Amino acid sequence: MTRRVFIWFLSAAIVLLVTGLPVTAASGASQASQKLTVYAVPATVQFMNHADDRLRGMSTNPFNLKAEAVIIDAGGKEKGNGPFPGDDVLYAFKLYSDAKRSKPVGTAMFTCYYEFKKRATCDSYFDLANGLVLASGQVPFGATHFTLAVTGGTKAYFGALGQVDSVPAAGNAQRFDLRVTGTQK
Numbered sequence: 001m002t003r004r005v006f007i008w009f010l011s012a013a014i015v016l017l018v019t020g021l022p023v024t025a026a027s028g029a030s031q032a033s034q035k036l037t038v039y040a041v042p043a044t045v046q047f048m049n050h051a052d053d054r055l056r057g058m059s060t061n062p063f064n065l066k067a068e069a070v071i072i073d074a075g076g077k078e079k080g081n082g083p084f085p086g087d088d089v090l091y092a093f094k095l096y097s098d099a100k101r102s103k104p105v106g107t108a109m110f111t112c113y114y115e116f117k118k119r120a121t122c123d124s125y126f127d128l129a130n131g132l133v134l135a136s137g138q139v140p141f142g143a144t145h146f147t148l149a150v151t152g153g154t155k156a157y158f159g160a161l162g163q164v165d166s167v168p169a170a171g172n173a174q175r176f177d178l179r180v181t182g183t184q185k
Contacts, residue, residue: 032181032182033162033179033180033181033182034179034180035177035178035179036128036177036178036180037097037175037176037177037178038095038096038097038105038106038108038126038128038175038176038178039095039096039097039098039099039101039169039173039174039175039176040093040094040095040096040108040173040174040175040176041093041094041096041101041171041172041173042091042092042093042172043092043093043094043107044090044091044092045089045090045091045092046089046090047083047087047088047089048087048088048089048090049082049087082114082118083114083118083120083141084114085114085115085116086114087113087114088111088112088113088114088120089110089111089112089114089120090109090110090111090112091108091109091110091111091112092107092108092109093107093108093109093110093174094107095107095108095126095128095176099169099170099173099175101171101173105128105129106126106127106128106129107127108124108125108126108127108176109124109125109127110122110123110124110125111123111124112139114141118140118141118142119138119139119140119141120138120139120140120141121136121137121138121139122136122137122138122139122148123135123136124136124148124164126164126176126178128157130155130156130157131153131154131155131156131157131158132153132154132155132157133150133153133157133160133164133178133180134150134151134152134153135148135149135150135151135163135164135178136148136149136151137149144166144167144168144174145165145166145167145168146165146166147163147164147165147166148163148164148166149161149162149163149164150162150163150164150178150179150180153180157180159182160180160181160182161180161181161182162178162179162180162181162182163179164176164177164178164179165177165179
């Protein structure tokens with residue numbers, strides 16, 4: 001057998017093996033779905049203003065941007081109100097099972113990185129009794145309604161997919177409706 005034929009057979013075997021694995025793994029997976037509603041109350045918020053990084057980036061930018069044309073006025077101060085690209089916010093929430101907030105069920109963390117037009121990419125981590133739910137998505141600054149995509153989790157939420165819908169609730173709270181599929185029972 002020539003080396004070329006051997007490599008061809010080896011490549012074909014690897015392709016067959018790799019393409020066969022996801023099918024068998026997926027066929028044995030449970031496709032349970034569940035909906036969980038939690039009420040979140042802010043515990044801490046930390047805003048990080050990266051104005052110094054923006055100034056440094058504008059002065060050494062290969063695209064030759066004029067600082068005045070972006071977000072800096074003639075006095076070197078940021079013009080307008082932020083958040084600006086590069087700023088980020090860290091939110092921590094306490095989670096409850098009911099609107100009266102009588103039964104704590106976990107915590108949540110959101111890390112939001114602002115881009116242009118006051119939109120942030122937010123990564124969220126819902127730490128619940130049965131595991132961690134991970135979700136991510138775009139959130140406009142000041143939005144009270146938004147949707148994030150569930151991208152996985154741990155323990156009971158391992159391999160979970162779905163979405164998290166957020167709407168305001170009474171008393172400075174936020175209601176999160178988590179719909180997850182692909183979770184194990």
